[in-house]
Amino acid sequence: MLRETWSLTVREMKHWYRVKIQVFMTLIQPIVWLGLFGQAFNFGTFLPPSQIPLIFSGAPDYFSFMALGMLAVNALFTCMFSGMSIVWDRRFGFLNKLKVAPIPRGAVPLSRIMATVVRSLIQVSIVLVIALAFAYIPGLTGLTLKAGFSVTDLLGMFFVLFLLSVAFSAMFTTVALAVENQETLFGLINLLNLPLMFASAALFPTAMMPDWLRGIAEYNPLTWTADALRQFAFVDTAPIHDLWFDIIGLVAIAALLLGISAFVSRKLLSNR
Amino acid sequence: MSAIVEVENLTKRFSEDVLAVDDISFSVEEGEIFGFLGPNGAGKSTTINMLTTLLKPTGGKALVAGLDIDKQQDEVRHVIGLVPQDLTVDDELSGRENMYLQADLYNVPRGEAKTRIEDLLKLVNLEDAADRRVKTYSGGMRKRLELAEGLIHRPQVLFLDEPTLGLDIQTRTAIWEYIRDLKKNNVITVFLTTHYLEEADGLCDRVAIIDHGKIVALDTPENLKHSVGGDVISLEVTSEKDLTEDLKRVPGVMDARKEDGQYRIKAANGEELTPVVLKAVWDQGAVVTSVNLAHPTLDQAFLEYTGRSMRDAEQTGNYDKVAASRRARRMH
């Protein structure tokens, strides 16, 4: 199980970094988002200063609030495309090679999930650095972390981002195994990405949402991630959930989706 | 010898009107090179794909090394190897990286993998290109890489779907040689499909002729050829007299006819009979100006069993259409 999964993971990584433009694109997008969206919508300036940390989960300004949400959103976007390689492999016959090989069926999704998680964490680190670097550009707001932000907090942040990446890459890998063609996969991604992103605390405070939307957003894994990230990064966050609730929720959903992926791949990668 | 592939009433229906494999039964003996010969669309790949756990049979059953291809798929995969007709090598990796990936997928011991990979790259003449990315390869190079990959793990039963399609004659001959060696030095059974008559004839111990999803004949290439008639000796003779009756009386001659000033003599064994026939002609005082000995070909056998020659079958098989539909299929 280990050898082939590792080998296939390495293959995925090679595909990623050999297509330079792909690496470039995944960096451009968060910069644009942070630069335009984060700066332009800096609507914290319209709020009374005493209200700001309350509404923005302890963040000193909207940019800091949304920059952490962007980490989660960026991980989500990376994971959404984890299934693309399966679609290509089906198209170019490589999937047949994997189907006849004497490997556990789960190695196919697992290798994609591992590669995606690594990619996602690398990208998230870069986004984090960029958000922090904005503080040094005159005229721009940057990400301000709490005084006394520690390595443990940083590891905590990466741990929740890891869980989120596992969950979503497992989900989209499984979807790609099931749908068999690119158009359907793109359709599904488009269908899911906006609701997932906007019905969450990632980019907007739930406090400003109508009740029905808040009700949904509170159970969105993206909210759990953003909520946990902010609890690590800021003080007095007025959290949506307890930190442990967020983490256990993410562990549970990641485990569930991994399980489904392993189960479904046994069916989908057998003779049909 | 015992059967290592046993197929009973195997059937694959893709849709109402596409019955790709129609109730076929046969068995392959351990250690033999067994060939499926047939025109485009005959059902060769479909059969291989069922036997290698890629496609689910609509009916019938098959055992590979005693394992049920439907109920014991995992076990079957451990004893087989497949070189598919459609290429599956990875464009973004180099040739050598592709080989190592394959060795990992089949759990070939690492030290062993290294020597085998170098040997195989040499065999298929890709040593110099081995570190280039596959997307810079020509079609023939890709095919050779695919073949080399399929040979890494030395399976009990090796399935080769059109192994030499599109290869030049040197490479083709080298591959045949390798397959023969493989068989000589290992306990390996090779199941291959082809529409090259020379390949079926020169390489295979037994050949099944398949057409429209059915096996229409199955035997050794020799027997298949002889089943459609013996050798033909053609003679040009300067003689006033018609020698047909005299020739027919020569022991061993099956039939003799005069066509366009030539005598055509059918015999089971042309090599042995030619001198005898020549002597009979001289005894009549006639002079032989030209002799030609023709052995029956597999193409004649193919013609006999399918009602068309291989070349015609290919032409009416609409290769482009089949290829296009295959490409379209892969899009799904």
Ligand SMILES: Nc1ncnc2c1ncn2[C@@H]1O[C@H](COP(=O)(O)OP(=O)(O)OP(=O)(O)O)[C@@H](O)[C@H]1O
């Ligand atoms: N997935 C599929 N869906 C529908 N029809 C199919 C499918 N695969 C094969 N067929 C049809 O089944 C028949 C047999 O195809 P197959 O690929 O087995 O032929 P073949 O003998 O391998 O031919 P070739 O020499 O061209 O490789 C053809 O009519 C083909 O169009």
Ligand SMILES: [Mg+2]
């Ligand atoms: Mg074929």
